[in-house]
Amino acid sequence: MGNHAITSNDGWSVIDELEITREGKAYILAPRKELFMRPDGIFEPAWAPIFYNPTMMDNRSLTVLSSLAHSYFGNKVKSFAEPLAGSCVRSLRMILEANTQEAYANDIDPYSIYVCRANARLNNIADKVIVFNTDANLFTLQLDNLGIPIDFVDIDPYGTPIYYLQSSIKLIAKNGLLSVTATDVGTLEGKYPYKAFSRYGVLVTKNSFSKEVAARVLLYTLFRFSAFQDRVIEPILTFYDKHYVKIVVKVEKASSTKIRELERNVGYIVVDSNGLPIHTISVDELIGTHEDNKVIGPLWLGPICNQSYLEKIIELSLNKHVDLSKEALSKLRTVLEECRINTPYYLNLPLIAKILKANIPKINYVLETLRNKGFLASRTHFDLLSIKTNAPLEEVSSLFSFRS
Amino acid sequence: MGNHAITSNDGWSVIDELEITREGKAYILAPRKELFMRPDGIFEPAWAPIFYNPTMMDNRSLTVLSSLAHSYFGNKVKSFAEPLAGSCVRSLRMILEANTQEAYANDIDPYSIYVCRANARLNNIADKVIVFNTDANLFTLQLDNLGIPIDFVDIDPYGTPIYYLQSSIKLIAKNGLLSVTATDVGTLEGKYPYKAFSRYGVLVTKNSFSKEVAARVLLYTLFRFSAFQDRVIEPILTFYDKHYVKIVVKVEKASSTKIRELERNVGYIVVDSNGLPIHTISVDELIGTHEDNKVIGPLWLGPICNQSYLEKIIELSLNKHVDLSKEALSKLRTVLEECRINTPYYLNLPLIAKILKANIPKINYVLETLRNKGFLASRTHFDLLSIKTNAPLEEVSSLFSFRS
Numbered sequence: 001m002g003n004h005a006i007t008s009n010d011g012w013s014v015i016d017e018l019e020i021t022r023e024g025k026a027y028i029l030a031p032r033k034e035l036f037m038r039p040d041g042i043f044e045p046a047w048a049p050i051f052y053n054p055t056m057m058d059n060r061s062l063t064v065l066s067s068l069a070h071s072y073f074g075n076k077v078k079s080f081a082e083p084l085a086g087s088c089v090r091s092l093r094m095i096l097e098a099n100t101q102e103a104y105a106n107d108i109d110p111y112s113i114y115v116c117r118a119n120a121r122l123n124n125i126a127d128k129v130i131v132f133n134t135d136a137n138l139f140t141l142q143l144d145n146l147g148i149p150i151d152f153v154d155i156d157p158y159g160t161p162i163y164y165l166q167s168s169i170k171l172i173a174k175n176g177l178l179s180v181t182a183t184d185v186g187t188l189e190g191k192y193p194y195k196a197f198s199r200y201g202v203l204v205t206k207n208s209f210s211k212e213v214a215a216r217v218l219l220y221t222l223f224r225f226s227a228f229q230d231r232v233i234e235p236i237l238t239f240y241d242k243h244y245v246k247i248v249v250k251v252e253k254a255s256s257t258k259i260r261e262l263e264r265n266v267g268y269i270v271v272d273s274n275g276l277p278i279h280t281i282s283v284d285e286l287i288g289t290h291e292d293n294k295v296i297g298p299l300w301l302g303p304i305c306n307q308s309y310l311e312k313i314i315e316l317s318l319n320k321h322v323d324l325s326k327e328a329l330s331k332l333r334t335v336l337e338e339c340r341i342n343t344p345y346y347l348n349l350p351l352i353a354k355i356l357k358a359n360i361p362k363i364n365y366v367l368e369t370l371r372n373k374g375f376l377a378s379r380t381h382f383d384l385l386s387i388k389t390n391a392p393l394e395e396v397s398s399l400f401s402f403r404s
Numbered sequence: 405m406g407n408h409a410i411t412s413n414d415g416w417s418v419i420d421e422l423e424i425t426r427e428g429k430a431y432i433l434a435p436r437k438e439l440f441m442r443p444d445g446i447f448e449p450a451w452a453p454i455f456y457n458p459t460m461m462d463n464r465s466l467t468v469l470s471s472l473a474h475s476y477f478g479n480k481v482k483s484f485a486e487p488l489a490g491s492c493v494r495s496l497r498m499i500l501e502a503n504t505q506e507a508y509a510n511d512i513d514p515y516s517i518y519v520c521r522a523n524a525r526l527n528n529i530a531d532k533v534i535v536f537n538t539d540a541n542l543f544t545l546q547l548d549n550l551g552i553p554i555d556f557v558d559i560d561p562y563g564t565p566i567y568y569l570q571s572s573i574k575l576i577a578k579n580g581l582l583s584v585t586a587t588d589v590g591t592l593e594g595k596y597p598y599k600a601f602s603r604y605g606v607l608v609t610k611n612s613f614s615k616e617v618a619a620r621v622l623l624y625t626l627f628r629f630s631a632f633q634d635r636v637i638e639p640i641l642t643f644y645d646k647h648y649v650k651i652v653v654k655v656e657k658a659s660s661t662k663i664r665e666l667e668r669n670v671g672y673i674v675v676d677s678n679g680l681p682i683h684t685i686s687v688d689e690l691i692g693t694h695e696d697n698k699v700i701g702p703l704w705l706g707p708i709c710n711q712s713y714l715e716k717i718i719e720l721s722l723n724k725h726v727d728l729s730k731e732a733l734s735k736l737r738t739v740l741e742e743c744r745i746n747t748p749y750y751l752n753l754p755l756i757a758k759i760l761k762a763n764i765p766k767i768n769y770v771l772e773t774l775r776n777k778g779f780l781a782s783r784t785h786f787d788l789l790s791i792k793t794n795a796p797l798e799e800v801s802s803l804f805s806f807r808s
Contacts, residue, residue: 023727024726057727058731061727061728061732064726065720065721065726066713068716068717068725068726069712069713069716069717070713073716138542141545145538145542163633167541193691194663194664195660197691198663198664199631200632201628202700202703203699203701205698205699205700207749208755209749209752211787212749212786213700213749215786216705219704219708220704223704224605227603227605228566228567228603229567234710235707235710236713237709237739238739239736240786241732247708256598256602259598260598263598263602264706265704266703266705267701267703268700268701268702269699269748270699270700271700275755276756276759278797283607286607287597287598287607294609294674294675295672295675295685296672296673297606297607297624297673298624298671298672299617299671299673300620300623300624301620301673302668302670303669304619304639304642305639306638306640308473309473309474312473313466313473316472316476321472322465322469323428323461324469327462328462328465335641344673345681346613346616347681348613351679352680355680380616381643382613382644383613393680
């Protein structure tokens with residue numbers, strides 16, 4: 001990378017906009033604050049050619065401190081990775097203050113990486129800082145595929161960290177640490193319930209302890225991205241400060257027994273109309289017993305198929321354009337038939353007969369009778385002995401005759 | 405790649421174990437079935453040097469048919485990608501039968517990729533099949549970073565497809581298609597409720613329509629991985645056959661309004677003790693009203709911190725090993741204090757006072773009185789005017805004096 005890489009479009013050298021400053025034990029090239037002042041006289045890190053936010057010093061110190069504590073309790077923290085490094089001050093401090101041997105720092109911005117290299121030389125640790133200049137997830141996946149075990153991964157994005165969780169968790173070595181910072185606290189606290197649901201998959205109604213909810217939504221999200229990769233989290237630190245929440249967790253390989261134990265740690269809080277907490281329900285309680293009416297979900301309740309497409313698919317298959325087995329074609333016809341009925345479940349006739357202690361009626365009789373009564377009714381490709389209908393269960397039950 | 409790459413350890417050439425067969429309009433090198441027979445006389449594709457399962461022909465035909473229907477309705481399907489290609493018969497058929505211009509086929513197994521190249525030459529379409537030999541997620545992320553728009557992505561793994569969803573959904577071009585096949589139907593149907601929860605984050609209790617539940621859990625999962633990437637799904641085809649469920653969806657860029665609309669399509673089904681469906685509750689209904697007691701979650705309800713680590717972190721910071729602001733240190737002391745109390749929420753004193761129409765008591769008075777009564781009680785770093793305690797709300801309320 002030549003010098004041109006750090007020259008702005010207007011011909012100024014980016015280096016002219018930087019100065020040497022200090023954070024912790026690290027010297028760094030940071031933006032000259034006076035060049036990037038907002039009208040209210042406050043430094044705006046987003047305007048500078050490389051990203052360095054001095055107000056996040058405590059956040060980075062807590063990364064260093066968590067690592068030191070982790071070492072104290074007998075764990076090695078030899079390697080560190082930050083997929084969104086900016087000036088990579090975090091990597092420098094991990095090496096200078098937490099005895100990390102190797103720091104892998106990535107940023108998609110080539111300016112940042114140029115300055116990161118310069119910073120490493122400035123502190124005489126250029127051999128310990130390995131820099132990458134690519135997409136954050138590509139960086140973590142590439143490290144993972146190289147088989148380099150990373151003892152501590154730190155994600156500190158602008159906004160939500162959700163995009164980086166899967167690959168970061170996968171990258172972490174046995175008993176390693178993950179630090180995650182989220183600045184989308186409005187969403188996490190449930191200020192915009194629809195946004196909380198679409199981003200994090202959680203219901204967050206009005207409540208009087210929303211900052212803790214923010215932390216627990218994020219922890220639940222870490223749990224989810226860990227669990228489907230057969231890993232579990234063990235929280236070390238939860239720290240809500242200013243406009244962010246930072247969470248440090250230990251990540252461990254998990255047996256299904258271990259994940260099962262952790263399900264005591266996931267659940268719901270019931271709140272009253274004032275937003276005060278009433279009681280909690282753990283997933284373990286919800287799954288554990290089968291006595292009463294139970295809830296299944298969350299599920300997709302909307303349409304699961306598209307009639308026009310299905311008709312076209314069947315037509316194309318009949319015209320012999322594409323090979324399809326007779327069985328699959330026949331099944332596809334049923335798929336089309338049931339596609340007209342937007343009921344998110346089917347009714348199993350033998351089960352209803354058993355409960356009613358009645359005979360099982362002929363499926364065609366049931367379908368025709370329901371249709372004659374004005375209901376939609378069809379077979380289902382999911383199960384030969386079941387029907388789909390928009391008729392209520394009682395209506396279907398009334399068609400069963402009792403055993404004589 | 406030399407010939408040695410397709411020679412087995414025992415010196416046999418892998419080519420000797422293959423023969424030319426046909427599926428749809430494609431000729432392919434496939435394993436010689438008679439060499440890989442199970443004792444019961446059934447061909448076992450997993451034993452062959454490259455993976456080709458003839459019983460999944462219908463699955464692949466439905467990919468071709470969905471693509472043709474998609475074109476018929478005015479959409480271009482110029483490019484196709486399969487991250488887990490095996491012999492890449494799917495890519496060949498998309499080119500030969502669905503007029504796809506370019507197929508990007510990836511497999512981590514070099515034998516598969518060798519045979520895939522040979523298959524492309526055999527059908528005289530070597531210029532249209534671009535092969536990769538890497539990790540499936542690295543493949544999709546690399547394509548995405550190259551800026552190559554992919555109109556149709558097909559994921560057909562052994563087991564759950566969940567690991568591949570985030571990057572595949574991100575890769576799909578505007579109004580493109582995604583086909584996902586899952587063979588972990590036992591888990592999706594709720595045969596192992598804890599596994600369903602840890603892998604998919606859903607509660608699946610005993611029910612009488614489990615095959616549809618399997619499809620809807622998978623669709624919900626596609627919805628989740630789309631929604632946090634600002635995309636929505638529109639189901640085209642749901643097909644449950646033999647030991648798999650295949651789902652084809654259109655993937656669209658989404659405004660938050662559009663995602664919000666879709667929340668009508670996500671929710672819960674209440675079942676009775678027989679596993680029969682009683683009624684459904686959509687997330688839209690759950691979020692939309694605030695009249696009664698409401699549920700927040702799923703949340704992490706377990707510990708959010710580790711006392712030993714916190715004590716060490718504070719000690720290290722005091723010993724001046726690591727810079728930390730006075731404010732952060734003071735906050736950290738509160739974090740340690742509240743860490744002793746495993747209540748997943750805090751109580752806001754001004755809110756309780758307002759509801760009781762009472763005066764707000766001094767926070768230290770409340771804490772001391774609760775402790776004297778044998779409860780745990782502390783301030784919380786989340787909120788200056790709130791407390792954490794294991795005392796019930798009524799106990800705390802009793803400490804408020806009414807306004808005179």
